[in-house]
Amino acid sequence: MGDPNIRRREFPGGLRVFTEPLEEATSVSLGVWIRAGSRDERDEVAGITHLMEHMLFKGTPRMDALGIAQAFESIGAQENxxxxxEYTVLYARFLPEHLERALDIMSDMVLHPTLADLEREREVIVEEIRMYEDRPDQMADEHLSSLIFHGDPLGRPIIGYVDTVRGVDHERLRRFHAATYTAPNVFVVGAGRLEPERFEALVEERLGGLPGGEPFARAVRPKAPESRFLFKPKETEQYHVSLGSRGLPAGSEDRFAMAALNNVLGGGMSSRLFQEVREKRGLAYAVYSYHQGYSDAGALKVYVGSTTNNVEEAVRVIAEQLERLREEPVSEEELERTKQQLKSSTLLALESTAARMNRIGRGVVTGTELLAPEEMARRIEAVSAEDILRLAREHLDLKNMYLSAIGPREIDLGRYLEGA
Structure with missing residues (x-):
């Protein structure tokens, strides 16, 4: 059951507009979405999509970089x-009376980037890459993705690599923009206090001239890595471990059951991992799980940061909890608590126009049905203990899981994922 409050309009050429009017809202959130992400890049230009996103802010023939910043600030907008x-998005939140001006600014940025200061911005991104390399928790996640989606672009970092980013020149970036920022790849989302008909007319007036093109074809094709386990040495105070397996596509019929499984496992302070690893044993400060859903794939992941002395016990306890979820259904009390948490977090988020705009955008990108709030609540309520058990057995088999670790010395943590 699609959300009847979300309106869709498609113009000749393929440009689409999605509108969610909210009479009670005091703001408008506007997003110009481009169906182009890191998974759509060739290996030799990894990071070009993220670089193009940066360059949108460097100027147009009408405004330089400072002019863009001043234009947004002159209407009090919060932009980023x-x-x-799987996507690039330029978005802003502002008062309703500034809708037309916000569309002017953002359309100009998307249609007419001058690509000024490319050499300087490439080095900014190189510094960003190096900043991430100093964050071992994030690097553990990236290494885990490279195992789960080995040999597939989904296993690459979104930001790219130093050599590939530095290899993108003006001509290559200009060709990328011309081939990617096309009518079939672009859609616009507005949520908040706005009139759908007027909004659609404004979008058509400003972006109706986008060139034609073909959307990227996507099909995940991971290969088996040589090993399910990866260790990277780094002098850190903590040992950082990410483990996980392939999950579900974002639009899967089981997505609400997967959300419940994740919540039980490591989604909050009452979750099993938080209680068993942190509260009962004091083995870690940070321990949690999360699910990442894409249009045709997904990943279920667990992270723990612990001392070198405690990390083996922490991983052993995590493996024990994964096995427990596969062996016995969750209790009625735990299931009810999880449902209430999921309903509250899902529905309370919809009080924000920015969250609503993002929900629509991500749903369109991943092909996920945009359900009415009441229907989302109903589907969460319909999740059973048997659903969670079934997904746990499908996705938490230790013998099919991957593990990445970063720390001062190598420890054989893989043995805890060999299974019984």
């Missing part, structure tokens, strides 16, 4: 942009 594995 992001790149993911």
């Amino acid at each position: 942009a992001a790149t993911g594995e």
Whole structure:
């Protein structure tokens, strides 16, 4: 059951507009989404999508970089942009009376980037890459993705690599923009206090001239890595471990059951991992799980940061809890608590126009049905202990899981994932 409050309009050429009017809202959140992410890149230009996102802010023929910043500030807008594995999005939140001006600014940025100061911005991103390399928790996650999606672009870091980013020149970036920022790849989302018909007319007026093109074809094709385990030495105070397996696509019919499984496992302070690893044994400060869903794939992951002396016990306890979830159904009390947590977090988020805009954008990118709030609550309520048990048995088999670790010396943590 799709959300009847979300309106969809497609113009000749393929440009689409999605609108969610909210009479009670005091703001408008606007997103210009491009169906292009890191998974759509060739290996030799890894990171070009993220670089293009940066360059949107460097100027147009009408505004330089300072002019863009001043234009947003002159209407009191909160603006930013992001790149993911499957999308790029330029977004802003502002008062309703500034909708037309915000669309003017953002359309100009998307249509007419001058690519000024490319050499300087490439080095900014190189520094960003090096900053991430100093964050071992994030690097453990990236290494885990490279195992789960080995040999597939989903296993690459979104930001790319130093050599590939530095290898992108003006001509290559210009060709990328021309081939990617096209009508079939671009859609616009508005959520908040706005009139759908007027919003659609404004978008068509400003972006209706986008060139035609073909959307990227996507099909995940991971290969088996030589080993399910990866260790990277680094002089750190903590030992950082990420372990996980392939999960579900974002639009899977089982997505609410997967959310419940994740919540039980490591989604909050009452979760099994938090209680068993941190509260009962004091083995770690940070321990949690999360699920990442894409249009045709997914990953279920667990992270723990512990001392070198405690990390083996922490991983052993995590493996024990994974096995327990596969062997016995969750209790009625635990299931009910999880459902209430999921309903509250899902529905309370919808009080934000930015969250609503993002929900629509991500749903369109991943092909996930945009359900009405009442239907989301109903589907969460319909999740059973048997659903969670079934998904646990499918996705938490230790023999099919991968593990990455970063720390001062190598420890054989893989043995805890060999299974019984």
